[in-house]
Amino acid sequence: MNILEVKGVKKKLGKREIIKELDLQVKEGEIFGFLGPNGAGKTTTIRMLVGLISYDNGEIKICGNELKKNKEKALKNVGAVVENPELYRYLSGRENLMQIARIRKVSKEEVEDLIELVGLKDRINDKVKKYSLGMKQRLGLAAALIGNPKLLILDEPTNGLDPSGIMDFREVVKKAAKERGMSVFISSHILSEVQNLCDRVAFINNGVIKAIEDIHEHTMKTELESLTLIVHGDINESLKVIKTLDCITAANIIDEEIHLVIKNGQTNLLLKELIDKNIQVEEIYKNRKGLEQRYMELVEGGVR
Amino acid sequence: MLFTLIRNELVKMFKKGKTWIVFILFALFMGFMMYGAKVDSDNMGYYSSVDGQIESLERSIEYEKEIINNNKKEGIDKSELEISIQNSQKQIDRLKSIADKKDEPDFWKEQIRIEKEQLQSQIDMENSTGEYDSYAKNRIKEIDEALESGIEPVEEWVFNAVNFSNNFINIIGTVILAVGIAVFMSDIVSGESTPPTLKFLLVQPISRGKVLLSKFIATIITVVGLIGGLELLAYGILGLFTGFDSGKIPTTIGIKYKWDYTNIEQMGTPQLITVDGSGISSTRGELFLSSFALQILFIITCCAFIFLISSIFKSSMVTMAISVIVSVATTIISAASSTVQKVAHLIFFNYGDTKNVIVGGVAEMYRNINFSPYTGIIVMLVTTVICYVIAHIVFSKKDMLI
Numbered sequence: 001m002n003i004l005e006v007k008g009v010k011k012k013l014g015k016r017e018i019i020k021e022l023d024l025q026v027k028e029g030e031i032f033g034f035l036g037p038n039g040a041g042k043t044t045t046i047r048m049l050v051g052l053i054s055y056d057n058g059e060i061k062i063c064g065n066e067l068k069k070n071k072e073k074a075l076k077n078v079g080a081v082v083e084n085p086e087l088y089r090y091l092s093g094r095e096n097l098m099q100i101a102r103i104r105k106v107s108k109e110e111v112e113d114l115i116e117l118v119g120l121k122d123r124i125n126d127k128v129k130k131y132s133l134g135m136k137q138r139l140g141l142a143a144a145l146i147g148n149p150k151l152l153i154l155d156e157p158t159n160g161l162d163p164s165g166i167m168d169f170r171e172v173v174k175k176a177a178k179e180r181g182m183s184v185f186i187s188s189h190i191l192s193e194v195q196n197l198c199d200r201v202a203f204i205n206n207g208v209i210k211a212i213e214d215i216h217e218h219t220m221k222t223e224l225e226s227l228t229l230i231v232h233g234d235i236n237e238s239l240k241v242i243k244t245l246d247c248i249t250a251a252n253i254i255d256e257e258i259h260l261v262i263k264n265g266q267t268n269l270l271l272k273e274l275i276d277k278n279i280q281v282e283e284i285y286k287n288r289k290g291l292e293q294r295y296m297e298l299v300e301g302g303v304r
Numbered sequence: 305m306l307f308t309l310i311r312n313e314l315v316k317m318f319k320k321g322k323t324w325i326v327f328i329l330f331a332l333f334m335g336f337m338m339y340g341a342k343v344d345s346d347n348m349g350y351y352s353s354v355d356g357q358i359e360s361l362e363r364s365i366e367y368e369k370e371i372i373n374n375n376k377k378e379g380i381d382k383s384e385l386e387i388s389i390q391n392s393q394k395q396i397d398r399l400k401s402i403a404d405k406k407d408e409p410d411f412w413k414e415q416i417r418i419e420k421e422q423l424q425s426q427i428d429m430e431n432s433t434g435e436y437d438s439y440a441k442n443r444i445k446e447i448d449e450a451l452e453s454g455i456e457p458v459e460e461w462v463f464n465a466v467n468f469s470n471n472f473i474n475i476i477g478t479v480i481l482a483v484g485i486a487v488f489m490s491d492i493v494s495g496e497s498t499p500p501t502l503k504f505l506l507v508q509p510i511s512r513g514k515v516l517l518s519k520f521i522a523t524i525i526t527v528v529g530l531i532g533g534l535e536l537l538a539y540g541i542l543g544l545f546t547g548f549d550s551g552k553i554p555t556t557i558g559i560k561y562k563w564d565y566t567n568i569e570q571m572g573t574p575q576l577i578t579v580d581g582s583g584i585s586s587t588r589g590e591l592f593l594s595s596f597a598l599q600i601l602f603i604i605t606c607c608a609f610i611f612l613i614s615s616i617f618k619s620s621m622v623t624m625a626i627s628v629i630v631s632v633a634t635t636i637i638s639a640a641s642s643t644v645q646k647v648a649h650l651i652f653f654n655y656g657d658t659k660n661v662i663v664g665g666v667a668e669m670y671r672n673i674n675f676s677p678y679t680g681i682i683v684m685l686v687t688t689v690i691c692y693v694i695a696h697i698v699f700s701k702k703d704m705l706i
Contacts, residue, residue, distance in 0.1 A: 051507070073509070075507065078509075088501055090316075090319055091319055095319070099316075099505075100504075103510060
């Protein structure tokens with residue numbers, strides 16, 4: 001069963017078409033990643049999914065309820081944190097949660113369970129203005145989980161968190177999704193975050209979904225391979241020669257290293273041609289795998 | 305659901321430090337006004353008493369004698385000063401003659417009868433102006449009612465619950481109330497855009513219409529509760545100390561004005577005079593209650609107007625600046641510009657001094673004879689509805705790019 005269905009959605013802000021065509025589905029219990037660079041249309045999409053902005057064409061259905069026609073019913077099944085969790089700074093963490101709990105008719109006991117789940121028990125009575133960013137993210141997540149929604153929407157949830165904060169947050173989301181059986185729609189431009197959390201991923205760029213694929217670490221189907229080459233001698237001369245090779249799709253110099261993109265399976269041919277052309281190879285290695293490489297292919301158009 | 309949302313809004317409102325700061329400032333302002341009114345009342349009380357008047361006249365005689373003796377000023381008319389001294393002395397003698405009776409219960413009746421005679425003699429004088437005649441006739445009417453009812457009139461400057469409350473409504477009505485409300489509630493919607501806490505609320509399964517309505521109702525409850533509650537509290541506490549009897553004192557309300565084309569001013573405009581017999585007999589207590597009720601409506605309209613501004617702009621500073629500038633500028637322009645004065649009765653800000661609206665004096669202030677409490681009620685209700693409907697449309701339709 002699809003919890004979220006997006007069909008042919010378009011959105012213009014002013015004269016600019018931000019979302020050109022959006023089609024995706026999120027299945028029940030699935031953690032769905034939404035990947036794209038800054039300005040790709042991730043936040044605009046999420047704003048549309050939670051009803052903060054309208055969409056010009058198409059339809060968005062949450063648990064079968066069309067968002068435009070049946071907004072209240074649709075949002076009953078959604079918990080969301082859009083960008084940073086902007087909570088009322090002058091209220092305590094508990095009162096912030098109670099604001100939502102009262103709207104969703106959720107008991108105090110359930111709120112206590114959520115406080116426990118996100119690990120804020122000791123600080124929940126403090127005012128939010130005293131919270132660190134990580135604590136705010138946790139509180140935002142607890143607020144989004146109130147009412148046990150079927151779909152949890154998180155927009156770049158680890159922005160600004162330190163590495164341990166990111167790991168903690170990831171664990172809390174995984175735990176919440178597993179224990180509560182909810183679908184999670186998570187947007188990010190952090191590849192490792194999506195790779196570690198998600199079952200499927202959609203790549204978006206310039207307001208268009210480029211692909212939706214399953215994530216299987218290290219086995220993601222790719223069309224191109226990216227390598228790094230370190231040479232002896234004049235690096236610029238070497239680059240000139242490399243660019244003439246048939247197997248090369250793209251090549252450039254970054255930090256005294258030559259970054260190459262070749263078609264999948266042509267590594268052997270590349271090595272042969274490098275030797276034939278008398279390039280003094282000191283070191284060569286594949287530097288991108290799986291999701292990162294796929295991202296480069298779909299979103300960045302190859303090498304940076 | 306609406307009740308829950310209102311509750312949430314009230315929780316937020318009363319947890320904000322700003323709410324209590326504005327409330328305490330308003331209470332301090334009221335306390336300061338109360339202290340000033342008490343000091344003024346004591347001073348006025350003394351100088352209008354027999355002893356005070358005698359002291360004042362004696363000082364005047366002393367000063368005039370000093371001028372004569374020292375002959376300080378050139379071209380001084382000594383005979384004129386001597387006549388003045390004689391008149392003052394006569395008044396002192398007259399005051400001393402009635403001073404013995406000042407503790408008698410009906411002493412006040414004698415005093416207001418003298419006042420009535422003086423007013424009548426002024427009206428009968430040839431050089432009396434139409435404006436003065438209107439005032440004198442209304443005052444004579446009040447004196448007659450006091451004599452008939454047997455209730456001792458208390459001057460409006462006397463410090464008591466009713467007088468203070470009426471004067472306070474009068475003082476805060478022009479600009480202060482509207483500006484105070486603007487400062488207090490300018491962030492009610494726009495304040496949730498920076499920082500964008502509104503997102504937190506709008507992703508919940510509730511319609512935007514309900515969110516907006518709950519904010520509007522909660523704001524009205526808070527503003528009316530705090531301002532009205534404080535006014536009623538002050539009335540009650542002062543009443544416990546000074547009594548509520550002055551509420552029974554007769555007063556005239558609903559005075560109507562007309563243009564006197566027989567009496568053209570220097571600028572070529574006719575004079576504004578009261579319509580003879582247009583006032584309605586009421587009491588100061590009734591005046592307070594009706595002014596208070598109309599003030600509540602004015603507060604609601606202010607809230608609706610500022611609510612509209614707050615719904616349009618994302619910044620609470622911009623909302624506050626616009627609300628304050630509009631309320632102050634509208635009041636000043638309405639009073640100063642003859643063009644705007646013609647439509648001043650259609651601008652709700654001009655009904656803030658609700659005591660003056662009930663009495664009728666607001667027509668004189670804005671030189672517009674179309675002011676009346678009923679016009680005020682209609683203007684305020686229509687403004688409230690228009691502001692809220694526009695705020696609703698803007699808020700419900702706009703994309704939340706916060």
